[in-house]
Amino acid sequence: MTTKLKKGMIGVKAWLVISKSGQSFVEEVGKHSIMKRTGLPARDLRALDPVLSYPSSILGRERAIVVNLEHIRAIITATEVLMINSNNPLIVQFVEDLQHRIAYGNATATPPQQAVAHDGNGSGGLS
16 A cells, blocks of 8 residues: 655654643644744754654753653743654653643633732831
């Protein structure tokens, strides 16, 4: 059985996308789309390739953080987390935990309170 690849489909991978609300979905995206979406150069994406052997690393970039720690390989942006889709039980457990933490964090998020200087006598002001 042979399959035809559409023009431009080379390098397309299934990515698990976890949104800032904790929802996840699988998206088929090419390397160039990921680079444009995250602002990452191609060399940083190589660290996420499961076929290649790269040492564990966390790379901070202008618009994203690249995480390569044993089984966890992810791109973290301000609005989403992207991981190469995998059925590895360690990754599945990590994703479930991450979704729970994001959903819980969003449910309890409150605006930051202004700090009030206390003078020690309960008046709340400076003396």
